[in-house]
Amino acid sequence: MTELPPARYEFGGDEFVFVELDQQMSIEANFKAMMITNALADRALDGIVDICPSNASYLIRIDPDVLSPHELVAVLRELEGQAGEVPEDYVLPTRIVDIPVLFDDPWTHEALMRFRDRHQDPDSTDLEYGARVNGFDTVQAFIDHLSGNPWLVTMLGFVPGLPFCYQLEPRERQVQVPKYVRPRTFTPERAFGIGGAFSVIYPVQGAGGYQLYGISPVPVLDVRQDHPDFAHSIVFPRVGDIWRYRSIDRAEYDQTRAQVENGQFRFRQRDVEFSPSAFLADPQAVNDRLLEVLYT
Amino acid sequence: MTGRIAVTSGGLSTTVQDLGRPGRYSIGMPPSGAMDQYSYRLANLLVGNDEGAAALEATYIGPTLEFGDERLVAVTGGDAAVTVNGEPVPTWEAFHVEAGDVLAFGMISSGARPYVAVSGGVDVPEYLGSRSTYTLIGLGGHEGRKLADGDELALGNADGAGAAGTRLPDELVPQLGPDIEVRTVVGLCSYRLTQAALDSFLSTSWKVTKDADRVGYRLRGGTLDFVEREQPFGAGSDPANVVDLGYPVGSVQVPGGDEPIVLLGDAVTGGGYATIGTVVSVDRDLFGQAKTGDTIRFRPVDVDGALAARAERAELLQRARAALRTPSTR
Numbered sequence: 001m002t003e004l005p006p007a008r009y010e011f012g013g014d015e016f017v018f019v020e021l022d023q024q025m026s027i028e029a030n031f032k033a034m035m036i037t038n039a040l041a042d043r044a045l046d047g048i049v050d051i052c053p054s055n056a057s058y059l060i061r062i063d064p065d066v067l068s069p070h071e072l073v074a075v076l077r078e079l080e081g082q083a084g085e086v087p088e089d090y091v092l093p094t095r096i097v098d099i100p101v102l103f104d105d106p107w108t109h110e111a112l113m114r115f116r117d118r119h120q121d122p123d124s125t126d127l128e129y130g131a132r133v134n135g136f137d138t139v140q141a142f143i144d145h146l147s148g149n150p151w152l153v154t155m156l157g158f159v160p161g162l163p164f165c166y167q168l169e170p171r172e173r174q175v176q177v178p179k180y181v182r183p184r185t186f187t188p189e190r191a192f193g194i195g196g197a198f199s200v201i202y203p204v205q206g207a208g209g210y211q212l213y214g215i216s217p218v219p220v221l222d223v224r225q226d227h228p229d230f231a232h233s234i235v236f237p238r239v240g241d242i243w244r245y246r247s248i249d250r251a252e253y254d255q256t257r258a259q260v261e262n263g264q265f266r267f268r269q270r271d272v273e274f275s276p277s278a279f280l281a282d283p284q285a286v287n288d289r290l291l292e293v294l295y296t
Numbered sequence: 297m298t299g300r301i302a303v304t305s306g307g308l309s310t311t312v313q314d315l316g317r318p319g320r321y322s323i324g325m326p327p328s329g330a331m332d333q334y335s336y337r338l339a340n341l342l343v344g345n346d347e348g349a350a351a352l353e354a355t356y357i358g359p360t361l362e363f364g365d366e367r368l369v370a371v372t373g374g375d376a377a378v379t380v381n382g383e384p385v386p387t388w389e390a391f392h393v394e395a396g397d398v399l400a401f402g403m404i405s406s407g408a409r410p411y412v413a414v415s416g417g418v419d420v421p422e423y424l425g426s427r428s429t430y431t432l433i434g435l436g437g438h439e440g441r442k443l444a445d446g447d448e449l450a451l452g453n454a455d456g457a458g459a460a461g462t463r464l465p466d467e468l469v470p471q472l473g474p475d476i477e478v479r480t481v482v483g484l485c486s487y488r489l490t491q492a493a494l495d496s497f498l499s500t501s502w503k504v505t506k507d508a509d510r511v512g513y514r515l516r517g518g519t520l521d522f523v524e525r526e527q528p529f530g531a532g533s534d535p536a537n538v539v540d541l542g543y544p545v546g547s548v549q550v551p552g553g554d555e556p557i558v559l560l561g562d563a564v565t566g567g568g569y570a571t572i573g574t575v576v577s578v579d580r581d582l583f584g585q586a587k588t589g590d591t592i593r594f595r596p597v598d599v600d601g602a603l604a605a606r607a608e609r610a611e612l613l614q615r616a617r618a619a620l621r622t623p624s625t626r
Contacts, residue, residue, distance in 0.1 A: 010483040012544030013574035014602035018484050025530030025539045050321035052542045054566060055530070059542030061321055064606060069599055155540060157566030160324040160433055164540055171529065178533040179568065196568060197530035198540060203324075204433055223435050234424075235323045 002028050007080050009073050014064045015049075017072050019080075020057045025166065025197055029056035030154045031086045031276050034240060039079045045072075053239050054155045055164060055198070088277045096150060096242040096294045098268040099201070102253040103127070103143045103214035107188045112212045118182040126211040130177050130194065143247055146175065146213065149287040151199055152274075153241040161203040161221030161235035165243055168290075170283050183209035190216045192245065199245070203235075217248075217256040218265065227260070229267050236267070242274060242290060270294050299451045300364040301414070304398065306443035307359035309509075312418050315348040316561065317426035317436065326563045327545065328428040328436065331409055331510060331584030334470065335373035337613065339413035341620050342370035342390045344458025349417030350427035352443075354410045356587065358401025359443055361412070363393045367451070368415040368458045374407030374585055375472060389463040407472040407585035415454035430562055432511065468616045475501070476586055478579040480594040481602050484547060484571040485538055493520035493553075497572065501591040502556060510562040513583050515592055519554045522570070532568055540568040546575040548594070558583060558592075576602040578609040 008020040019036075022029040030053075037053040040060070047067025052059040062072055104127055116122040121129045131142035151165035167174045179195040184207060187193070191202045193210030200210055203221035220237055222230040229236060237243075248256070259265035270293050279286045313336065316329025330336030330353055337347040352359065358376055363369075371378050371387045378385050379400050385391050387410075393399065401410065420427050420438050429437025438449060486494060502515035522535040531537045536551050543549070543559055549569040550556050558575060560583055575583070576597065586592065597605070 011481050011574070011599040011602070012484060012571075013481050013546050013576045014599065014606050015546075015577050016544035016574060018542065018544065018571075020485070020541070022528075023531075023539065024528035049318050052322040052565070054541045056539045057541045059321075059544065059566075061318070061544075064603060065610075068603070155542075155566065156322065157324040157540075157542060158564050160320075162324055166530075176530070176532075179537070196532035196537065196540065206432065221433070223433060233323070239322075 002026060003085060004029055004032060009076065011069055012059070014069065015061055017060045017062070017069055017076065018057065019076060022056045025056050027152070027166075027276050027280065028086055030152070030166065031090070031092070032083060033058045034092070035083045035086065035090070036076065036079045039083065040076070043075070045075070052157070054157070055166070086276055090276060092240055092274045092276070094240045094242060094272060094274055095269045096244065096272050096290050098294060099216055099243050099245050100218065100248040100252065100256055101147065101192045101214045101216050101245045102250060103147070103247055104139070105215045105253070108191050108212040108215050111184065111186055111188055111191070114186065115180070115184045118180050118184060120178060120181060127213055130175070130211055130213065133177060134175050143213075146199070147245050147247040150242045150244040150290055153237050153239055153243060154198075156235065156237055156239060159203055159206065161237065162200055163220060163237035163241070163243070165199045166197060167199070168242070168279065168283065168287055177211050179209040180211070183207050187212065188215060190219065192216055217253050218260055218267070227263065227265065242272065244291065244294060268294065298365045299416070301449045301451060302362040302364065303359055303443050303445065303447040303449065304362055305360040305445050306447065307354050307401065308357040309355040310359045310443045311353055311429035311431065312350050312420050312437035312449075313353045313428045314350045314426055316428055317424055317430070320424065321542075321565050324565045326430065326561065326565055328426070328430045328510075328561050330411065331561055332373050332411070332581040334581050334609070334613070336411045338388070338464055338616060339370045339372040339411040340417075341617065342372070342388070342458065342462055342464065343368040343413050343415040344455070345413060345415060345417050349413065349452070350420060351411050351413040351418060354401065354412065356404050356408060358410050358412070360398060360400045362398045363395060365395050367393050367454065368460060369393050369399065370413050371410055372413075373411040374404050374409045376404040376410055377402030386463070388469050390458050390460055392460040408587040409584050414451055415458055416452035419450040419452040432562060462620060464616060465619050468612065468619060470585075472585050474590045476582050476590055477593045477595050478582055479576045479597045479601060479605055480548070480573045481576065481599055482573040482596050484544070484573060486572040488522050488535075488538070488570040489550075489572055490521045490523055493522070494572070496520060497556070498594055498596055501593055504586050504588050504590045504592060505555070506588050508586070508588060510560060512557045512559045512563065513586065515556045515558070516554070520550050522553060536570055537568050538570045540566060542566045543571055544574045546577060546580050547571045548573050548575070560584070576605045578605050
């Protein structure tokens with residue numbers, strides 16, 4: 001595993017402490033953020049309001065009348081020292097989930113065509129542009145790559161339920177695309193997009209700057225908690241989830257959408273253990289095993 | 297219509313707000329709540345409510361409200377002419393209304409957001425422990441949205457704790473003006489700006505643009521340069537981009553280098569723009585009363601300065617509670 005630089009501790013006013021573990025994204029930085037924030041949660045300190053693990057950093061909100069930001073930083077430094085680097089034998093108990101996506105769909109296509117003047121390459125679609133800058137000969141080959149191996153949910157945020165997902169591929173095979181030059185003012189609900197090295201599903205309609213590639217028939221946010229998979233939380237994704245974005249056709253999209261509408265839909269998900277060191281040693285072997293567990 | 301308010305006019309953007317909905321930032325849920333917490337709490341105290349009772353937050357143009365029964369009402373925050381049945385009534389003072397009385401607002405003269413507290417509080421259902429409206433997702437408050445003409449709001453039972461004529465002493469009423477200074481802890485990813493850009497950030501009088509709402513305030517007035525670098529893996533190619541991270545409420549980001557955005561109660565909780573500092577929590581109230589065209593200056597303080605500002609505010613609230621002879625609720 002790669003060694004990380006020393007963490008940077010920053011006060012976000014009187015109520016927040018922001019800790020940057022690395023400026024660049026890596027599995028190591030993300031797992032370290034998870035380990036430290038889990039250890040902090042286990043301490044159950046009075047005065048902690050929010051614990052937010054992020055991609056290569058984390059953010060803590062406190063009630064400073066109960067817990068001083070200086071005390072918190074002392075605790076976090078201690079936890080960083082204890083965590084050290086992510087140990088070789090560290091295993092994350094998590095789940096792998098099948099997330100169907102209709103790529104190159106009419107709704108995101110219509111949205112992206114409305115905002116060509118805000119895009120790097122107004123004469124291509126987002127998919128054509130993404131395929132080209134990542135060295136794929138065809139849009140289909142690009143879609144196959146995005147929907148082949150699974151992704152790790154490394155952060156939630158922006159708006160409730162939005163998952164940031166990191167591709168479980170060696171860095172040289174990971175896709176990267178810029179965000180729009182100027183953000184769109186409209187994105188369809190449940191749109192699938194990529195910006196930087198992260199994919200997202202937009203929980204609700206709204207502004208957005210990620211490249212638009214498709215749409216999922218399934219929700220990631222359910223404010224009324226109508227669906228059984230949302231019984232315990234209004235948001236479905238959890239940091240540490242492993243998601244496989246499976247490319248589906250229009251018929252399956254319509255069928256799944258109908259199941260979501262009538263309350264019959266359930267996510268296909270399986271409990272798994274994920275070892276970051278095993279993944280870094282042989283990514284494809286770990287991915288093959290994850291997919292085997294998901295679909296048997 | 298007993299125990300209700302008929303909304304004759306919703307005003308420009310009036311929402312139900314309370315202390316907020318903290319504790320769910322990690323799923324991307326901002327705290328929401330009244331933008332100017334001091335004015336909001338005082339409105340409740342004036343009518344004898346708990347400080348955290350749900351009240352109405354208006355924006356620029358207040359609502360017109362017809363009361364269904366006898367209530368105590370107080371208007372605080374942004375300064376506007378307020379009338380009952382066309383007759384002027386004072387602000388920062390509790391007054392009586394009868395069934396059928398109509399409360400209306402004139403143009404705002406200073407500040408941006410008047411608060412209307414009614415004895416008994418606005419009785420919308422709680423969502424995840426709060427009655428605050430979060431319009432981006434459409435939850436909380438009255439049907440998750442701003443008030444519209446023809447809406448009806450239920451009120452809670454007033455326990456008779458307040459009295460008409462209860463008035464906040466003038467020295468405890470915030471002075472609102474068009475030139476606003478907010479105390480700010482510089483940091484987070486401020487290393488992304490050049491030293492000259494950081495100096496310029498702190499010395500510029502930034503103008504509030506039209507793009508200013510409960511999510512955040514976008515400012516204009518200068519251009520800030522980023523330190524040149526090879527962008528780290530995962531960040532995206534723009535120099536303002538960082539690997540997506542959490543945004544503190546009150547944090548300042550500078551997409552494109554020329555328009556700082558200050559995130560407020562309905563903040564987006566994270567994203568990929570470099571943050572360069574955080575407005576101290578009590579000075580977020582000042583943004584709640586800032587309007588398009590006002591100027592903002594950021595005055596640097598360290599975390600101890602931010603904690604001192606917080607302690608001062610707590611002391612001010614204690615004085616206000618004592619002046620109104622209301623027992624402390626928090």
